[in-house]
Amino acid sequence: MADAAVTAKGIPRDVDKPAAVDLLRQMLLIRNFEDKAAEMYAKGKIGGFLHLYNGEEAVAVGAISVLRKEDLVVTHYRDHGHALAKGSDPGRCMAELFGKATGLCKGKGGSMHFCDASVGILGGYAIVAGHLPLATGLAFAFQYQGKDNVVLCFFGDGATNGGDFHEALNLSSLWKLPVVFICENNLYGMGTALRKASALLDIHKKAAAYDMPGERVDGMDVFAVREATARAVAAARAGEGPTLLEALCYRFRGHSMADPVLYRGKEEEHVWRARDPITTLRARLEAEGVLSTEEYEALEREVTTRIEEAVRFAEGSPEPAPEELYTDVYARP
Numbered sequence: 001m002a003d004a005a006v007t008a009k010g011i012p013r014d015v016d017k018p019a020a021v022d023l024l025r026q027m028l029l030i031r032n033f034e035d036k037a038a039e040m041y042a043k044g045k046i047g048g049f050l051h052l053y054n055g056e057e058a059v060a061v062g063a064i065s066v067l068r069k070e071d072l073v074v075t076h077y078r079d080h081g082h083a084l085a086k087g088s089d090p091g092r093c094m095a096e097l098f099g100k101a102t103g104l105c106k107g108k109g110g111s112m113h114f115c116d117a118s119v120g121i122l123g124g125y126a127i128v129a130g131h132l133p134l135a136t137g138l139a140f141a142f143q144y145q146g147k148d149n150v151v152l153c154f155f156g157d158g159a160t161n162g163g164d165f166h167e168a169l170n171l172s173s174l175w176k177l178p179v180v181f182i183c184e185n186n187l188y189g190m191g192t193a194l195r196k197a198s199a200l201l202d203i204h205k206k207a208a209a210y211d212m213p214g215e216r217v218d219g220m221d222v223f224a225v226r227e228a229t230a231r232a233v234a235a236a237r238a239g240e241g242p243t244l245l246e247a248l249c250y251r252f253r254g255h256s257m258a259d260p261v262l263y264r265g266k267e268e269e270h271v272w273r274a275r276d277p278i279t280t281l282r283a284r285l286e287a288e289g290v291l292s293t294e295e296y297e298a299l300e301r302e303v304t305t306r307i308e309e310a311v312r313f314a315e316g317s318p319e320p321a322p323e324e325l326y327t328d329v330y331a332r333p
């Protein structure tokens with residue numbers, strides 16, 4: 001982040017105090033949601049796969065904080081954080097994990113397929129890199145309709161070796177589409193280290209092949225992500241085309257709940273945990289006098305209560321009716 005954009009207190013000039021605290025609130029909400037989901041999975045209340053977002057909260061929250069309501073987000077299967085940051089209701093998110101009729105997708109999508117058109121989350125997708133062409137198509141629709149809205153597309157480092165990644169970047173650059181590609185580089189694709197899967201480790205440099213700007217940003221710093229995304233979004237709105245952002249981050253848990261994490265060392269985890277995006281933002285706000293310890297504790301209580309309510313809502317909700325099996329399978333054109 002350029003020094004000129006930072007106040008003496010270390011909080012960017014365009015972020016006022018309530019907005020800074022709100023970024024922390026959202027990150028705490030996501031962390032709490034994920035921890036509670038892990039607990040519910042262990043109790044057998046959630047079935048199927050569960051990919052958690054712990055450690056990566058600054059990416060979703062920082063990037064989505066610069067969007068308008070009408071802008072769209074398309075993401076991969078690690079999607080709870082993006083949905084919550086875009087404004088999905090935690091209760092409906094939890095109900096989706098529980099497979100209940102009140103869930104975002106009436107309980108039919110589960111963890112990997114959150115979709116909430118009411119807030120502009122047009123899907124979590126399970127096929128690695130498969131959603132990048134969808135984001136490109138949605139950006140084309142905005143351009144075709146003459147709207148100045150943008151699409152943010154999130155994916156992992158593993159996706160950047162898939163053919164869909166290259167096709168989407170090529171076409172969106174050629175047609176100057178309003179899409180921002182955000183790679184959450186957490187150094188691993190499932191259990192495979194990036195260095196074993198990608199010839200180029202500097203993922204943002206893959207943008208050069210398609211003549212688009214590419215930038216690496218500290219994905220553990222919510223302000224850094226926010227600032228870089230704001231620039232990319234402004235360029236996209238102005239008709240200048242796409243950007244590839246690479247947010248360097250780390251997932252604190254395994255790839256999914258089924259992963260015993262045997263492929264990486266504890267020392268590496270300790271180094272990244274010391275950079276926890278929530279504790280570092282809290283420390284930063286406290287040091288700047290923006291947040292007191294009491295205020296932080298109140299924030300934690302508020303978020304915990306909200307997640308407890310979300311679980312109560314999910315538990316108390318009905319199962320989908322058997323006849324629902326055939327609804328929403330096909331859409332009318």
Ligand SMILES: Cc1ncc(C[n+]2csc(CCOP(=O)(O)OP(=O)(O)O)c2C)c(N)n1
Nearest residue numbers: 078126127128156157158159186188189190
């Ligand atoms: C086309 C395709 N190939 C393989 C898989 C199996 N798979 C699921 S997740 C994953 C790893 C992807 O890693 P990355 O894109 O870095 O995302 P992360 O899980 O690190 O967030 C793989 C290989 C898949 N879902 N789709």
